[in-house]
Amino acid sequence: MSIWRxxxxxxxxxxxxxxxxxxxxxxxxxxxxxxxSIHGVIQSSFRNNANLGYNVIVGAxxxxxxxxxxxxxxxxxxxxxxxxxxxLEFLDQAAREVELAxxxxxxxxxxxxxxxxxxxxxxxxxxxxxxxxFRVVGTTPDMFEKLHFGPDGDRSYEFAQGRNMQxxxxxxxxxxxxxxxxxxxxxxxxxxxxxxxxxxxxxGEGHGRKFVVVGILAPSGTPNxxxxxVNMEGFYLMKGHAKPLKPDxxxxxxxxxxxxxxxxxxxxxxxxxxxxxxxxxxxxxxxLPALPVxxxxxxxxxxxxxxxxxxxxxxxxxxxxxxAQAVLPILEIYTxxxxxxxxxxxxxxxxxxxxxxxxxxxxxxxxxxxxxxRRHEIAVMRALGASRSTVLTIVLVESIILAVxxxxxxxLLGHTLNxxxxxxxxxxxxxxxGFFDFAPSVNLYELLGxxxxxxxxxxxxxxxxxxxxxxxxxxxxxxxALAAYRTDVAASLGK
Amino acid sequence: MTRVYRIAAGLVGAAIxxxxxxSGCQQSAGRSAGAGSPTGAEYLLDAEPEGAQSIxxxxxxxxxxxxxxxxVIVGCVSxxxxxxxxxxxxxxxxxxxxxxxxxxxxxAEHDETPKHDADNCPFxxxxxxxxxxxxxxxxxxxxxxxxxxxxxxxxxGLQEGRTIVVRGKGEIDKLGTFVVRTNGIYVxx
Numbered sequence: 001m002s003i004w005r006x007x008x009x010x011x012x013x014x015x016x017x018x019x020x021x022x023x024x025x026x027x028x029x030x031x032x033x034x035x036x037s038i039h040g041v042i043q044s045s046f047r048n049n050a051n052l053g054y055n056v057i058v059g060a061x062x063x064x065x066x067x068x069x070x071x072x073x074x075x076x077x078x079x080x081x082x083x084x085x086x087x088l089e090f091l092d093q094a095a096r097e098v099e100l101a102x103x104x105x106x107x108x109x110x111x112x113x114x115x116x117x118x119x120x121x122x123x124x125x126x127x128x129x130x131x132x133x134f135r136v137v138g139t140t141p142d143m144f145e146k147l148h149f150g151p152d153g154d155r156s157y158e159f160a161q162g163r164n165m166q167x168x169x170x171x172x173x174x175x176x177x178x179x180x181x182x183x184x185x186x187x188x189x190x191x192x193x194x195x196x197x198x199x200x201x202x203x204g205e206g207h208g209r210k211f212v213v214v215g216i217l218a219p220s221g222t223p224n225x226x227x228x229x230v231n232m233e234g235f236y237l238m239k240g241h242a243k244p245l246k247p248d249x250x251x252x253x254x255x256x257x258x259x260x261x262x263x264x265x266x267x268x269x270x271x272x273x274x275x276x277x278x279x280x281x282x283x284x285x286x287x288l289p290a291l292p293v294x295x296x297x298x299x300x301x302x303x304x305x306x307x308x309x310x311x312x313x314x315x316x317x318x319x320x321x322x323x324a325q326a327v328l329p330i331l332e333i334y335t336x337x338x339x340x341x342x343x344x345x346x347x348x349x350x351x352x353x354x355x356x357x358x359x360x361x362x363x364x365x366x367x368x369x370x371x372x373x374r375r376h377e378i379a380v381m382r383a384l385g386a387s388r389s390t391v392l393t394i395v396l397v398e399s400i401i402l403a404v405x406x407x408x409x410x411x412l413l414g415h416t417l418n419x420x421x422x423x424x425x426x427x428x429x430x431x432x433x434g435f436f437d438f439a440p441s442v443n444l445y446e447l448l449g450x451x452x453x454x455x456x457x458x459x460x461x462x463x464x465x466x467x468x469x470x471x472x473x474x475x476x477x478x479x480x481a482l483a484a485y486r487t488d489v490a491a492s493l494g495k
Numbered sequence: 496m497t498r499v500y501r502i503a504a505g506l507v508g509a510a511i512x513x514x515x516x517x518s519g520c521q522q523s524a525g526r527s528a529g530a531g532s533p534t535g536a537e538y539l540l541d542a543e544p545e546g547a548q549s550i551x552x553x554x555x556x557x558x559x560x561x562x563x564x565x566x567v568i569v570g571c572v573s574x575x576x577x578x579x580x581x582x583x584x585x586x587x588x589x590x591x592x593x594x595x596x597x598x599x600x601x602x603a604e605h606d607e608t609p610k611h612d613a614d615n616c617p618f619x620x621x622x623x624x625x626x627x628x629x630x631x632x633x634x635x636x637x638x639x640x641x642x643x644x645x646x647x648x649x650x651x652g653l654q655e656g657r658t659i660v661v662r663g664k665g666e667i668d669k670l671g672t673f674v675v676r677t678n679g680i681y682v683x684x
Contacts, residue, residue, distance in 0.1 A: 114669050309586055309632055312577040313672045316627055 007397040022406035028356035029410025036439035053147030059300040068332035074135035081297035089113035090122035121304040129197040131228040138235025162215035173286040174233035177211035180225040236291040364476035379492035399477025535650035540681040550591040566665040571595035591629035631673040
């Protein structure tokens with residue numbers, strides 16, 4: 001009879017105690033697998049969101065992380081707004097002329113923006129409103145036409161229903177909206193519905209203006225799934241979204257009746273049609289003209305530069321000025337991951353590893369307690385010719401079977417848990433986990449202190465569970481194995 | 496008792512080796528620099544152009560002229576602490592030789608941990624400004640003025656750290672970047 005068979009029979013002999021011991025190990029390993037999987041999901045989610053089609057965010061001076069969080073993830077509060085004129089510096093001559101067509105005062109001879117030669121795409125964002133618990137983002141149709149996402153930045157935004165919003169359409173004027181997939185599902189909104197937003201807070205004052213939902217995005221796994229996008233032109237036409245004209249602005253402008261009304265800090269567009277946004281009908285909204293550029297501000301600008309090599313100089317020039325700051329979202333996301341997320345994950349991993357160690361101790365206790373009753377059995381084996389080392393090996397093998405067997409069950413439970421939770425995870429993060437998807441790799445070479453790119457030593461962190469469990473089994477099995485090794489044959493046979 | 500320890504040690508050793516055997520081997524992703532494509536050879540000069548200036552000196556000249564000017568500069572292929580290569584087109588950074596030599600020593604002093612915010616560190620900002628003034632953006636241009644959409648490492652077989660002499664039209668753009676549009680590069684041996 002082989003050593004493995006003898007060890008297995010011994011486990012069967014104490015079926016209930018062995019099963020419970022192995023089960024405690026299974027629970028420990030299940031938790032470790034779950035934590036490692038969560039780590040993988042967060043890592044994939046960060047990696048996917050690190051490439052949203054732009055490499056620089058320009059916003060008001062303040063916290064860099066805050067600017068990144070509210071521009072990329074629509075979290076936290078916007079710092080402040082920046083001048084619309086500053087945004088115009090990112091546009092080429094033709095785009096600037098379109099924007100300046102409704103200016104109240106002259107903006108000098110036609111020219112391209114100062115930053116335009118270094119910029120491929122510049123998308124403005126206006127933040128501040130909510131739709132339910134979701135952020136409302138005032139932006140342009142370019143958001144879904146010119147930005148690409150995914151780890152390689154090659155995925156385009158797709159519409160599950162409807163189409164992209166337009167800057168101005170005959171049927172909806174400036175008031176078109178596109179909803180992220182999560183927003184549409186959670187708020188129960190369909191194409192063609194008219195939605196209103198709240199100002200500054202999910203529970204804030206409701207705006208009277210209505211936006212028509214013309215498109216619902218297909219799930220992208222990006223934060224855009226959890227945002228409601230409205231046409232920036234319509235966003236400006238809501239109460240409280242127009243910047244009052246300052247006296248010097250007014251002085252610079254030609255003296256017209258329109259300027260006088262704007263200078264009175266009343267909303268120009270409301271004054272024009274003589275109505276309040278709560279009493280106006282949707283048809284009244286269609287008559288509203290676009291807000292003059294002098295009354296506009298943007299919260300942030302998403303910029304894709306023409307080359308990665310121009311980024312340092314662009315960032316330096318913007319940061320040296322007093323109007324705005326430029327941050328590199330990938331760097332901020334990486335910092336967030338390294339400084340905040342990874343330590344939390346490490347603590348979770350250590351806690352779950354401790355659970356495995358406690359389960360290992362229960363194996364020790366279980367086998368050690370059984371030793372008293374097994375002295376006679378061990379003595380018989382010795383009398384039949386088994387050496388001391390054979391007896392020792394049998395006890396160690398018993399410990400290994402319990403630890404690894406429990407670990408295997410735990411792995412299955414952990415992956416079953418992942419598989420069951422996959423629809424929820426995919427809906428919330430866009431990251432899909434299959435039953436056989438392993439946790440992200442760790443590089444053993446780097447783990448052992450080596451530097452360099454030794455890729456063949458990169459293994460899934462779940463693979464490390466196997467040696468860890470074996471080492472744990474040998475350590476915890478050693479004490480009872482030693483007791484078996486030292487069993488006095490003559491004394492035990494005599495009992 | 497020694498046998499006991501030998502068995503235990505053997506099992507522990509097997510446990511450590513097991514994942515390495517099970518994980519399988521993958522080829523290293525490391526990529527050696529190419530020797531340059533046949534089309535890239537037309538941009539490489541056989542002889543060093545005369546009258547090469549340092550990047551700092553050439554910038555001073557261009558600052559005064561404020562228009563594209565024929566220049567010859569010498570520098571080290573490096574972005575210092577900034578990116579060196581544009582992976583999408585034949586453009587790369589060249590650093591003034593004095594800055595490139597000082598860079599290694601400075602790098603050792605520079606705190607690059609994620610917690611260190613170089614943009615908000617006054618010392619790092621001064622350093623960055625100095626660095627940027629000693630860098631030139633070299634763009635390889637075709638006769639029609641376009642930049643080949645291929646990494647300069649592949650097109651020209653260039654490597655970081657090589658000293659090169661660049662002949663072309665230089666200008667300081669609106670952002671203050673020293674841009675050299677070139678069709679002639681000499682790589683010093």
